[in-house]
Amino acid sequence: MIEVIDAERCTSCDICVNVCPTNVFDKTDGIPVIARQSDCQTCFLCELYCPEDALYVSPFADDAQAIDVIALKQTNAMGSYRRAVGWTDDTRDRRAVDRSYLLFGH
Amino acid sequence: MTSKAHRAERVFAPTGSVEFDADVLVLGGGPAGTWAAVSAAERGARVVLADKGFCGTSGATAAAGTGVWYVDPDPAQREAAMANREKLGGHLQDRRWMARVLDRTYQQSNRLADWGYPYPVDDRGRSQRNSLQGPEYMRLMRKRTKQAGVTILDHSPALELLVDGDGAVAGASGVRRQKHDRWIVRAKAVVIATGGCAFLSKTLGSNVLTGDGYLMAAEAGADFSSMEFSNPYAISAAFGSVTKTLFFGWATFSHEDGSVVPGAASKGGRSAIARALLRGPVYARLDKADDDVQRHMRASQPNFFLPFDRTGIDPFTDRFPITLRLEGTVRGTGGLRIVDDSCATSVAGLYAAGDAATRELICGGFTGGGSHNAAWAISSGTWAGQGAATYASQLAAPARRQLSSAGTIAFRSRSQRAFEPAALAKDVQAEVFPYELNYFREATRLQGSLARLDAAWRDASDADAAGKADILRARESAAMLATARWMYRSALDRQESRGMHRRDDFPDQDERQRHYVTTGGLDEVWTDIRPHAEASFAEAAE
Numbered sequence: 001m002i003e004v005i006d007a008e009r010c011t012s013c014d015i016c017v018n019v020c021p022t023n024v025f026d027k028t029d030g031i032p033v034i035a036r037q038s039d040c041q042t043c044f045l046c047e048l049y050c051p052e053d054a055l056y057v058s059p060f061a062d063d064a065q066a067i068d069v070i071a072l073k074q075t076n077a078m079g080s081y082r083r084a085v086g087w088t089d090d091t092r093d094r095r096a097v098d099r100s101y102l103l104f105g106h
Numbered sequence: 107m108t109s110k111a112h113r114a115e116r117v118f119a120p121t122g123s124v125e126f127d128a129d130v131l132v133l134g135g136g137p138a139g140t141w142a143a144v145s146a147a148e149r150g151a152r153v154v155l156a157d158k159g160f161c162g163t164s165g166a167t168a169a170a171g172t173g174v175w176y177v178d179p180d181p182a183q184r185e186a187a188m189a190n191r192e193k194l195g196g197h198l199q200d201r202r203w204m205a206r207v208l209d210r211t212y213q214q215s216n217r218l219a220d221w222g223y224p225y226p227v228d229d230r231g232r233s234q235r236n237s238l239q240g241p242e243y244m245r246l247m248r249k250r251t252k253q254a255g256v257t258i259l260d261h262s263p264a265l266e267l268l269v270d271g272d273g274a275v276a277g278a279s280g281v282r283r284q285k286h287d288r289w290i291v292r293a294k295a296v297v298i299a300t301g302g303c304a305f306l307s308k309t310l311g312s313n314v315l316t317g318d319g320y321l322m323a324a325e326a327g328a329d330f331s332s333m334e335f336s337n338p339y340a341i342s343a344a345f346g347s348v349t350k351t352l353f354f355g356w357a358t359f360s361h362e363d364g365s366v367v368p369g370a371a372s373k374g375g376r377s378a379i380a381r382a383l384l385r386g387p388v389y390a391r392l393d394k395a396d397d398d399v400q401r402h403m404r405a406s407q408p409n410f411f412l413p414f415d416r417t418g419i420d421p422f423t424d425r426f427p428i429t430l431r432l433e434g435t436v437r438g439t440g441g442l443r444i445v446d447d448s449c450a451t452s453v454a455g456l457y458a459a460g461d462a463a464t465r466e467l468i469c470g471g472f473t474g475g476g477s478h479n480a481a482w483a484i485s486s487g488t489w490a491g492q493g494a495a496t497y498a499s500q501l502a503a504p505a506r507r508q509l510s511s512a513g514t515i516a517f518r519s520r521s522q523r524a525f526e527p528a529a530l531a532k533d534v535q536a537e538v539f540p541y542e543l544n545y546f547r548e549a550t551r552l553q554g555s556l557a558r559l560d561a562a563w564r565d566a567s568d569a570d571a572a573g574k575a576d577i578l579r580a581r582e583s584a585a586m587l588a589t590a591r592w593m594y595r596s597a598l599d600r601q602e603s604r605g606m607h608r609r610d611d612f613p614d615q616d617e618r619q620r621h622y623v624t625t626g627g628l629d630e631v632w633t634d635i636r637p638h639a640e641a642s643f644a645e646a647a648e
Contacts, residue, residue: 022159023284042347043168043310059412059413062345080412081409084408085242098226098234098239100236100402100406101228102402103399104237
């Protein structure tokens, strides 16, 4: 489930509020809030669309987790999905690396 | 292509609501909905698309990656593509539909390339078009939908259809949940592209898929087909949401004590996993994937690895606990019954596309993987959009029709007892999640389940109308309940094992039952059987 909106990185663009398919976030005067965490379906799409790598979705789908944001930011996890699918300027070439055609028919 | 003249018209509406006049209203903004909207707009229709979430991220495809039943137009390849799925689907497919879906999917997938979808190129320089990355694909489809002049309403779940005096569908209304008001779209035709029902099981991207469109369509009088084929379960890490069953083709499955689960496999052995899970935890390790396969997996599906990388598990060398998450009618094959080549339903003005519509025509009783469903979404979306646009353009009397709301359950004030959506959703899950009820079916257990589900329907029907804050959840839970009743009533009628439908009391396929089961109804659920297309052709020829 979504666990982190990092106040240092968030620019209050509200893209996460708009794109979340299950309406987990609410807009505020400042940074958005995780208003309905239990509605999170752990699809990772808010994180993927966040241009600032300010979000972190924990892979645990059913239970909330306590996250140490400072420790988390020392890892490469925030923004790792965006980089992997080629949605950052540095990784654009990855958008066309799908190799599923080699895996089908197994 | 974009033209102001073809935009839906926003009309004056009372405070607290927003109203549009359109030719075609599309409900749902996944692959089927966006293809329908673009196709209707290309025929000159003024189109509104209302999505429960955000068109581009909502639905089963957006979060995932999907194979696509894309086959070169070579007769031998096409023949093989059709033939090799017939046994799996219990011989309920229809060759004519398979051929037209292959044709249409091929054309439209190639259009995606023209629109800039970054298909991969193989070592021999050929563009490979039998797989789509969900986020990339749906971001592109949103862009194309807007460019086609379609008005998109995001976070605007539909709650009920509007019908005219003759019972023809003529729009819908719902809520704009982030703007805290209501929307009403008067349209000459409506396309239901709201997906299937996965019962809030958290199978990847599917929690927006609660059968809402089924309920709305049934209230307008539509019926369903093949709803008994509704019990696929996807493999995921026990703690996670990411279901990518293909990758478990390289897994070894084991019990707690490390012994291998006999017969367990992602393909053709998932029931062994379900049986083992009834007795205790089951673990997987993708130890059959060599270095090349591991690399291809990472490149193809980065999201598959998020649950592992973020918990420090190496899925190729470490054992991790797995579970099976119900995919219901999302990867089942049933849905709204299609009555003609334009994907019309049995109700005038109402069309169906994608997982909301039956896929029996190309899948019979089994899909597995997204490949056929993705092809169906593209093809049926295109046909439904075109069909709805054509119907709208031929509809006489542009004068305003008197419209009424078709919604029933959760709208009717009948008592002082409150409608409790969360409790109802849990009650439905308790009937559809357990493997011993849904995976392994048997008459007595199905009857027991149906008795409880029917009682829940009576209770919910007698409850007070849901309030503004609860109405969406109330309608979702009611839709899940209705879906479960259509599923199990159909499952009870099919006294054999065929496709994914598996009966403990009738373990074999019975050739006398090579027919379709039709269902429908709200307070009283009914079933009926329809002959398979080939049988009806044979009769006509006699």
